[in-house]
Amino acid sequence: MHIEFCGADRTVTGSCHLLEINGLRVFLDMGMYQGPRQEAERINRWLAPNAATADALILSHGHLDHCGKLPVLVRGGFKSAIHCTPATAEVARIVLGDSAAIQVEDVQYLQRQGTPQAAPEPLYTPKDIPGVLGLMRRIPYGQKTDLGKGVSFTFFDAGHILGSAYVLVEWESKRLLFTGDVGRYDTPILRDPQAIPGAVDYLITESTYGNTQHAPMSEVGPQFLDAVRFCVQRRSRLLVPSFAVGRTQTVLWYIQRFMQDGQIPPIPIFVDSPMGVEISKIHSQFRENYDEQTLAAIGTHDLFGTSRVTFASTTEQSKQINDQGGPCVIIASSPTCEFGRILHHIKQSVDRPDDLIVFVGYIPPNTLGRRLQNGEKRARIFDRWYDVRCQVRTIHGLSAHADGDELMRFLQPALNPRATAWVVHGEVDQAEPFSRRLLGAGVAAASLPEMQSIAEL
Ligand SMILES: [Zn+2]
Structure with a gap:
């Protein structure tokens, strides 16, 4: 062998x-x-x-x-x-x-x-x-x-x-x-x-x-809630560079819970990824893969059936989100921020002190995502340099x-x-x-x- x-x-x-x-x-x-x-x-x-x-x-x-x-x-x-x-x-x-x-x-x-x-x-x-x-x-x-x-x-x-x-x-x-x-x-x-x-x-x-050692799962919800409230209070944009499969669903799940429990007012959520709609369908096809608590919480409903989610499939829809003011949540790939639609949103938000980027998982080194995560004050996006004035946080427990x-x-x-x-x-x-x-x-x-x-x- x-x-x-x-x-x-x-x-x-x-x-x-x-x-x-x-x-x-x-x-x-x-x-x-x-x-x-x-x-x-x-x-x-x-x-x-x-x-x-x-x-x-x-x-x-x-x-x-x-x-x-x-x-x-x-x-x-x-x-x-x-x-x-x-x-x-x-x-x-x-x-x-x-x-x-x-x-x-x-x-x-x-x-x-x-x-x-x-x-x-x-x-x-x-x-x-x-x-x-x-x-x-x-x-x-x-x-x-x-x-x-x-x-x-x-x-x-x-x-x-x-x-x-x-x-x-x-x-x-x-x-x-x-x-x-x-x-x-x-x-x-x-x-x-x-x-x-x-x-x-x-x-x-x-x-x-x-x-x-990650924070216990019990602390993840409050940390994320604090990030969403930051943007609600400032009427600013929350960007989540995320793997489209896995973290995106977890993030959606938390925001949906916050709204249902009245912890935040209803705010627009954008999943800026051509795969967004299909991912929801796929999760619905495999209910047998959910854990018992999730099945008990949703009953006969669809997993993301009650949230105010806009799924952007086309480039045009993605461009419209670029102009979206806050408060809102924009989830887009890729977590590295080296390519993908998140780059266009970061370009819009990077010099706005009230906008917030939240990283929710592992970011490879020597990438824009890791540099932002490390708190670097200048960022190169599409061959242009920008001052980083936006807020940046990481919630490792969401990994x-x-x-x-x-x-x-x-x-x-x-x-x-x-x-x-x-x-x-x-x-x-x-x-x-x-x-x-x-x-x-x-x-x-x-x-x-x-x-x-x-x-x-
Ligand atoms: Zn994996």
Whole structure:
């Protein structure tokens, strides 16, 4: 057995690992790297040698940094099955379509601005998406699936976004666990991460917040309420740069609750993303994925049926939101603020002292989002410099990722003295302390693999 590490090594985005077991070659995820443009261009156009002839791909969930390079792989000649949960197939369909559209829009905008060299051509376009969807095989949670050559795998609910799974790969008497992304416990809408069914020999684990302690979930609502009230009182704009799938729904859920409970007056909410309408539909299709509290709270209603949400699909609608005064909430991708519609809204708000940007999850380093989050006072947006006068806050508890303690709580049943662990999907300051924590918990070995390194076992 060997593992080739093809992404999210000593960094968070671009999840991709290639297993070879009994001659069977299986990818775990094929995610897009999200970072500075030039580096992202290089990494996202790269594929592992012989990627096209791999025997299968197992997709943990539909976030772009886990599925976003699938069109590149399929363009490169990959024709095998892409296994994912039924909800992930739907989420990935929307995410990939949106990603393709955003890349085309972004290139067009840069060309209009006279800087075509910044983005020579899109990584892929909407025409590349049907080829990916045609390879998808929908596998429910808990169903053991044979991949051939004595290798099988099973999905379990990871509680991270709709459809998210962790993966247990089994062959002969061996078991490998790939965590994908692990959610928090007691979050709105989704179930908690499912308990791992016993000890494993090999572990590939995420570590996004491996050395962090989030605020308890009980503090997240009040923090977010305070941010919304800030903008209500000042009649200003609240911008939420967000992953369109997952955080957007959580943010909508909280604002809807605040309004229903009379904690804030009704204010307009804009989801400025072509996938907004479809996401709502998808959540409605998979009610069986909600947790008990959510089902009890909504009864027979739709998840976002009662909020004053405007979903902006077209570029024209997006431009109208640009001129929208406060108070209002605008949720738009991408969380990196490197591309996507959020950039246009930040451009409008960046020098207004009463407007507020709230970050609600992980932001990769060396991106506009991270620089704003770090409190930098000058920001370059579309090749122009601006003074940052707006307010900036981060609510880490709104993250879709477990923190260090929650990861340990989740992994505990899998840990044992025979287990070898690779700590991925985390920056070194998170991943390294977390690998030491795993060693302290008694695993045989734990390390941070390098990109394109191979572990022989
Ligand atoms: Zn994710």
